[in-house]
Amino acid sequence: MVLLEMKDFSYRVGNQVLLKNINWTIKEHENWLILGLNGSGKTTLLSVASGYLPSEDGTINLLGEPLTVHNRRKLCQQVGLVSENFFSKYFRNETMNDIIFGGYYGQLGQLGDLTDKQILYARKLMRQFGINQSSRKPFWLLSKGERQKGLLIRALVHKPQMLFLDEPCSGLDIFVRMQLLQLFSHLFNEGISLIFVSHHFDEITNIYQKAMLLRQGECHSQGELTQILHAENLSDFFHSNVQIDIQKNGHIHFEICDKQKALVINFPKQEANKNGT
16 A cells, blocks of 8 residues: 655645655555755655645645545544644644644644543643643643653554654753654554654664655655665765765764865964963
8 A cells, every 4th residue: 555655745834845856655554764965855845745734736645545635633533743843833832731632633733622632642641751741731831851742642643554753862862862763663453654854863763664765855766774874875865975884783984084075173272371371
């Protein structure tokens, strides 16, 4: 089964093109890794693919249906988006309770009543993630780590078929970060397809089979992870001499070998005071 299919898709804001001619297919039980520099369009790609941003040029089929303004809400209820970059543009005074409960409706707000079973399940997840004491704080007062955990709960409450993860470990301490990476492996074993954006190679585990490199809104390359995360391909992508080693356990050693790419700041020498001080 094809979970997501994007054909000749582009996305614009005014005259600025954020995504250009994206063709992408995700099949059932596939996990994808998305890599790209800041500003390459990763958050926009996940926000559109999950149905939270309206589609424009091109076509998108999500879970076997054409994604339109008429079925966006229904389809959003079957996938999950974790993106502090995206949701921080819309949430400010909303409490974490309201944000998490809104996940049942796949929309930015809570649009109806919840059953006792739904409320109890959401509160159970809050306790497990350790944010039950923060549930009544407004979004803008929460730490980045609290926001990340709350948005992950929001994405999980309705047990999605796909989970779009936009730098989900950003802002988390090392202990919680390791817990989340283990959780993602568990979700994969439960049959949930993961689409994972990260800037850190040490967050990449062996559950990912596919990869896409995104540069300035365009797909540089996509396919089997071992082919995409290849030294020659990455060197072309980063315009640098890159060395990479993918170990059997999935851990990746990544190194940029171009010394001229290093950032060096030469501070001006201070002239000695005439008095010698």
